[in-house]
Amino acid sequence: MAVVPGLVEQAPGARPRRRTRRRSPFLTALPYLVPSLLIYGYFIVYPMLDSVRLSFYRWSGFRTEEPEFVGLDNYVRLFTQDPVFWKSFGNSVIWVVLSLAIPMLLGLLLALALNRQMVGRSLMRSVIYIPSVFASITVAAMWRWIYNPTLGMVNQLLEAVGLGAWTQTWLGDPKIALYSVFAASVWQAVGFPMVLFLAGLQSVAQELVDAAKVDGANAWQVFRNVTLPALRPTTVVVVILTIINSLKVFDLIVGMTGGGPAQSTQVLALWSYTQSFTNHSFGAGGAVATVLLLLSLCLVIPYMAWSMKGDGK
Amino acid sequence: MSHRIATPAPVVVDPRAGDVTAPTPEPRRRDYAGIGLWIALVLTTLLWALPFAIMFLTSVKSNADISATDPWALPTSWAWSNYAEAFEVGKLGTTGLNSLVISLIKVPLGLFFAAAAAYAIARLRFRFHRLLLAVIAVGSMVPIQIALGPLFNTMLELGALDSLPGLMLPYLAFGIPYAVFVLYGFFRAIPDELEESARIDGASTFRIFIQIILPLAKPALAALFILDFVGTWNEYAMATTLLRSQDNWTVPLAVQSFSTQHGTDYGPLNAFIIMSAVPVLIVYLMFQRYFVQGALAGAVKG
Numbered sequence: 001m002a003v004v005p006g007l008v009e010q011a012p013g014a015r016p017r018r019r020t021r022r023r024s025p026f027l028t029a030l031p032y033l034v035p036s037l038l039i040y041g042y043f044i045v046y047p048m049l050d051s052v053r054l055s056f057y058r059w060s061g062f063r064t065e066e067p068e069f070v071g072l073d074n075y076v077r078l079f080t081q082d083p084v085f086w087k088s089f090g091n092s093v094i095w096v097v098l099s100l101a102i103p104m105l106l107g108l109l110l111a112l113a114l115n116r117q118m119v120g121r122s123l124m125r126s127v128i129y130i131p132s133v134f135a136s137i138t139v140a141a142m143w144r145w146i147y148n149p150t151l152g153m154v155n156q157l158l159e160a161v162g163l164g165a166w167t168q169t170w171l172g173d174p175k176i177a178l179y180s181v182f183a184a185s186v187w188q189a190v191g192f193p194m195v196l197f198l199a200g201l202q203s204v205a206q207e208l209v210d211a212a213k214v215d216g217a218n219a220w221q222v223f224r225n226v227t228l229p230a231l232r233p234t235t236v237v238v239v240i241l242t243i244i245n246s247l248k249v250f251d252l253i254v255g256m257t258g259g260g261p262a263q264s265t266q267v268l269a270l271w272s273y274t275q276s277f278t279n280h281s282f283g284a285g286g287a288v289a290t291v292l293l294l295l296s297l298c299l300v301i302p303y304m305a306w307s308m309k310g311d312g313k
Numbered sequence: 314m315s316h317r318i319a320t321p322a323p324v325v326v327d328p329r330a331g332d333v334t335a336p337t338p339e340p341r342r343r344d345y346a347g348i349g350l351w352i353a354l355v356l357t358t359l360l361w362a363l364p365f366a367i368m369f370l371t372s373v374k375s376n377a378d379i380s381a382t383d384p385w386a387l388p389t390s391w392a393w394s395n396y397a398e399a400f401e402v403g404k405l406g407t408t409g410l411n412s413l414v415i416s417l418i419k420v421p422l423g424l425f426f427a428a429a430a431a432y433a434i435a436r437l438r439f440r441f442h443r444l445l446l447a448v449i450a451v452g453s454m455v456p457i458q459i460a461l462g463p464l465f466n467t468m469l470e471l472g473a474l475d476s477l478p479g480l481m482l483p484y485l486a487f488g489i490p491y492a493v494f495v496l497y498g499f500f501r502a503i504p505d506e507l508e509e510s511a512r513i514d515g516a517s518t519f520r521i522f523i524q525i526i527l528p529l530a531k532p533a534l535a536a537l538f539i540l541d542f543v544g545t546w547n548e549y550a551m552a553t554t555l556l557r558s559q560d561n562w563t564v565p566l567a568v569q570s571f572s573t574q575h576g577t578d579y580g581p582l583n584a585f586i587i588m589s590a591v592p593v594l595i596v597y598l599m600f601q602r603y604f605v606q607g608a609l610a611g612a613v614k615g
Binding site for chain 2: 035047110134135248272289308
């Protein structure tokens, strides 16, 4: 319920009206908003918009030279003369699809399994969740060692079980490097969807499950008709966050391959960075960043609208 | 979980066990499917723990030992000296202190700013408050890499490149949106009567914020503190863009540098990785609940 200004002050015995009550609500709110909005606006919003502006300029990023306006030139080059851009775009898409397929489904399965009473349940949950607490750059360093061609765990294990022929240079082969990096991301990321699904499962009414069982439904029918519909809102959240987090992948790739070998693990976020800082082309970097921004907004804005609906007062 | 994601839900999952799922009334026969499932889960858990075990075993081996033994074998002699060497070579003292100082100043300050903004948006009811919230929340989800190029220029113009206080400014900025979003949901749920009765007693808006609203938000603030602390401790992209000299490095930069510069000193490298992750691990083990709450309250990973 809304406070009606002017009603409260009429209450008998109230102190004399404070001046602040007569100001518009926005003026009262302003001092509370200023620090956050100033910092957020100046260090996040402004640089992001500036990336869009820079995408219409040719500029090396050096102070000594002035940015030169070139219109859509950077975009034309990006779409027609930059094979790496399409490679990174494709890799980003692959990453999104794989992330929706593997960690999300695995997270759902683990949540369903670990939702039952069993010995060691909380320990299992923790062990699977802990990797997602670590810095991605740390996980990258770990997995570089795991993938070490001669001494790493993966190849040594293959040798030990007699599959020596299967050993690979996991991070050195352009055909498989992206999938090797992705495997490390599965290990790190699966805890997050698992925890969200576990929380979602708490909202499944036990009476419904019991009633369905009394009616003779088997486990699959219960899952299909009771559990799954109850998980729908959770699933929306997990899908969107999985896609967004896939577009953000950066540290893990920098740490494991730096985008190589032969750009085979290049993704949009890293290619934008590489164009700006390594190739000294802030215009091209800005153009890639703008593409990434538009992609993200296409997902985030509908999601925000969905998650904030029913919150009006 | 309600479809209004930003509601401060009660603790839903408590990973420390003890949350009650009604036991299914099973007749007294062996639940073979259940046992099979449990075995599958144990194997999965072991697979997930394997990298940690290998890392630890590598960290206590000499290089000769690493070449001679299997990764999963115990060392012939325990090379604990790897830890001291890695600490020294990787300058973990300096970088750890840098990370700690940044986190301990930035996190509370950012939370205070975010709480003030969330209070204004949630309870002061000016026009467009929902639009403002949406703009802030969107910012918490867009990849930060989009801003890095211009951010570098901005910091250069401010003369704030390669300095810890300089890094704190964008760090404040990247933590605020998520905190505002979560706290907004929390503040919305506080009944109006509390605030109204305080107003009748003549309390100013500021006093209401400090003495009534903030204390009520303690659980949310605690969860956000932990999450933001870990997020700050782990941040790499902005740090690598804005910091240059090794004396200003944070821990993630030191890890990446160690991994590229001393990539063949496998023992010390793994010792370094372990040491760099220990603070986060301790924080996780002490405040497990908050990770789950924080993830759920916002469900918008910043």
